Amino acid sequence: MVSKNPFLSMKTVPKRSFVHRWPFFYGWVVAAVGTLGMSMTGPGQTPVISIFTDAFIADLGLSRSTISLLYTVGSLVGGVSLSLWGRQIDRYGSRLMFGVITGLFGVACIYVGSVQNALMLGLGFVALRMLGQGGLALVSQNVINQWWVQRRGLVMGISGVATSLLMVGVFPNVAHTLLRQIGWRTTYPALGGALLFGLLPVGLILLRDRPEAYGLRPDGRAILGRGKGGAVSDSVPEAEWTLAEAIRTPAFWVVALSIGAYGMLQTGLFFHMVSIFDSRNLSAEAAVAVYVPVAATSAVVRLGGGYLADRVPLRLLLVTALVTTALILGMVQILNSVPMALAYGVLLGLNAGLFGIVMSVVWASYFGRRHLGSIAGMASTFTVIGSALGPLPLALAYDRFGSYNGILTVGAVIPLALAIANLFVKPPRTRPGQSPG
Numbered sequence: 001m002v003s004k005n006p007f008l009s010m011k012t013v014p015k016r017s018f019v020h021r022w023p024f025f026y027g028w029v030v031a032a033v034g035t036l037g038m039s040m041t042g043p044g045q046t047p048v049i050s051i052f053t054d055a056f057i058a059d060l061g062l063s064r065s066t067i068s069l070l071y072t073v074g075s076l077v078g079g080v081s082l083s084l085w086g087r088q089i090d091r092y093g094s095r096l097m098f099g100v101i102t103g104l105f106g107v108a109c110i111y112v113g114s115v116q117n118a119l120m121l122g123l124g125f126v127a128l129r130m131l132g133q134g135g136l137a138l139v140s141q142n143v144i145n146q147w148w149v150q151r152r153g154l155v156m157g158i159s160g161v162a163t164s165l166l167m168v169g170v171f172p173n174v175a176h177t178l179l180r181q182i183g184w185r186t187t188y189p190a191l192g193g194a195l196l197f198g199l200l201p202v203g204l205i206l207l208r209d210r211p212e213a214y215g216l217r218p219d220g221r222a223i224l225g226r227g228k229g230g231a232v233s234d235s236v237p238e239a240e241w242t243l244a245e246a247i248r249t250p251a252f253w254v255v256a257l258s259i260g261a262y263g264m265l266q267t268g269l270f271f272h273m274v275s276i277f278d279s280r281n282l283s284a285e286a287a288v289a290v291y292v293p294v295a296a297t298s299a300v301v302r303l304g305g306g307y308l309a310d311r312v313p314l315r316l317l318l319v320t321a322l323v324t325t326a327l328i329l330g331m332v333q334i335l336n337s338v339p340m341a342l343a344y345g346v347l348l349g350l351n352a353g354l355f356g357i358v359m360s361v362v363w364a365s366y367f368g369r370r371h372l373g374s375i376a377g378m379a380s381t382f383t384v385i386g387s388a389l390g391p392l393p394l395a396l397a398y399d400r401f402g403s404y405n406g407i408l409t410v411g412a413v414i415p416l417a418l419a420i421a422n423l424f425v426k427p428p429r430t431r432p433g434q435s436p437g
Contacts, residue, residue: 017214025220026208027147027155033206035159037098037140040199042171043109043191044132046270046387047291049125051175054274054284055184062118064275068395070118071271074125075388078134079381085135086377093209094143094373101139102200105131109192113185134384142373145364146210149218150310156360157306164298164353172291239428241367243374246428252379254425255362258318258418260382262355265325265411268390269332269348276404280335289338290345297349298356305357314362315422321354322419329412333405359383366427 019026042048049071056067089097108127115121141156148155178187211218246252269276277287305317328347335341363376397407 019208019214019216026214026216027211027218027220029206030147030208031144031155031159033203034140034144035162036199037102037136037203038159038163039166039171040102040195041132041136041140042167042175043188043195044105044128044134044136045167045171046133046267046390047167047172048175049128050271050273051172051179051288052184052188053271055179056121059184060115060117060121062121063399065392065395065399066118067121068271068391070122071125072388072392074122074127075129075133075267075384077126078128078130079384079388081130082134082138082377082380082384083374084377085138086373086375086380089139089142089373089377090371094139094146095204095207095209098136098139098143098203098207099200101131101135102195102203105136106192106195106200108132109195110189113187113189113192129384129387133387134380138373138377138380141360142376143207143209145361145372146369147218149364149369151219152361152364153306153309153311153357155306157303157309157357160302160306160353160356160360161299164295164302164349164356167295170295172288176288239366239368240370241375241428242371243378246367246371246375247378249428250425251366251427252375254418254421255315255318255358255366256379256382258322258415258422259355259359259379260386261414261418262321262325262351263383263386264390265329265415266348266352266355266390267387268394268411269328271391272394272398272404275398276332277335277341279398279404282335282338282341286338286341290341290348293342293345294349294352297346298353299349301350301353302357305354306361309357309361309365313427314358314365315425315427317354318358318362319419319422321351321358322415322422324351324354325415326412326419329408329415333408 022029053064053067056062057064062070085097085101104127108124108131112121112124112128115124144155144159145152175187175191178190182190208214273290274284274287277283277290308317324347328344328351331344331347335344363379364372367375393407393411394404398404
């Protein structure tokens with residue numbers, strides 16, 4: 001019986017396979033398509049959805065707290081699905097699941113344009129978060145990780161530059177422009193069309209699951225049995241943890257909770273960006289303009305962070321990111337001018353860049369590629385649940401007290417505590433039963 005897992009199934013390599021016809025290592029093509037996939041998660045990400053929040057409130061007659069509650073529920077339900085997506089990616093491969101998830105995500109965007117009430121909007125949030133922020137992001141990162149090991153941090157850093165510029169810099173501004181010109185009921189179906197007729201065929205045509213299935217090794221080191229000078233190329237030793245083994249390590253939980261906390265706090269800030277700026281006597285245009293320095297800074301940091309991720313302990317990058325999160329929660333309470341708001345955007349970009357590079361490489365680096373879908377899927381559940389919990393506390397605090405400051409101050413304690421925990425918990429060295437080195 002042939003395994004459905006492309007990691008375990010080694011095909012006979014044709015003399016003129018599609019992946020061998022390129023003048024460079026095919027992992028770069030995979031990285032480009034995976035990057036496009038991560039960028040196209042925008043319609044399901046908070047920076048884009050937040051652009052539509054006030055329109056949802058006005059057109060559907062719902063309160064800010066109700067919208068936040070629906071978003072929370074939608075994100076929680078969507079987050080639970082990530083373990084399922086991860087298992088299917090391990091079973092059927094990234095290419096097939098990329099197509100399935102992209103197609104469903106496109107349909108979900110078209111559906112959002114037709115919602116008429118709170119229930120329909122809640123279902124829309126479930127689909128957007130489950131398929132965009134969850135499934136498409138997971139499978140896009142997974143397929144890149146399969147093709148890169150030694151240079152994983154650098155490649156993910158380069159990928160992160162494009163993702164930051166497109167998803168954070170371009171998408172919110174495009175969404176804001178389309179919203180003002182054609183309304184949200186036309187804008188979301190248009191985004192769905194871009195997924196169905198743009199990303200879907202590109203992914204199905206160009207993506208491939210694993211280099212080993214085509215006689216290649218990660219990083220383009222050599223074709224199996226044909227290293228430089230005719231020598232056989234040795235692969236880089238990798239841990240091959242199962243999900244059950246990974247979740248028994250303290251490192252899994254500390255990192256997963258840290259990323260989940262980031263998702264919670266960052267999502268709360270982005271979801272209420274316009275309202276927070278209004279409470280500081282700053283315009284909606286100023287809030288949207290902040291996404292530009294966020295994107296630019298995040299892009300630069302992800303490129304530099306990707307280089308560092310191959311050379312310094314990932315937990316040190318994570319500690320720096322957590323401390324930066326606490327600083328952001330303090331700074332947002334004292335915004336009083338557009339220049340200061342732009343500086344705030346730079347700090348947000350620094351934070352997003354650091355977390356972005358850690359999230360993209362940490363699970364493959366700690367636990368290997370064989371069961372990466374299942375492990376990253378489980379860990380991503382914390383991210384989505386954290387994101388789900390972010391908007392509601394801020395909305396309730398603002399509705400009750402007329403200010404975000406108190407809840408933001410309390411929130412700053414969380415990343416500081418997790419930063420300390422990461423200093424003491426080291427990454428796993430060997431899996432159970434495996435000899436060190």
